[in-house]
Amino acid sequence: MERRKIERINELAKKSKTVGLSETEIAERDALRREYLDAIRQNFKQTLDSIEIIDKGE
Secondary structure (H helix, E strand, O other), X not given: OOHHHHHHHHHHHHHHHHOOOXXXXXXXXXXXXXXXXXXXXXXXXXXXXXXXXXXXXX
């Protein structure tokens, strides 16, 4: 995910805690959060898919 999008998520989070968000900003925040979580899930899945289990057979 692009650095500027993460920065935007943080900006919206700070604004939400101080003055609140408009409906448009809430929708933008939700879309950015979904994109962020999707990226994390994809990276995690790639990590798991690359794991190879080797049974040494005792």
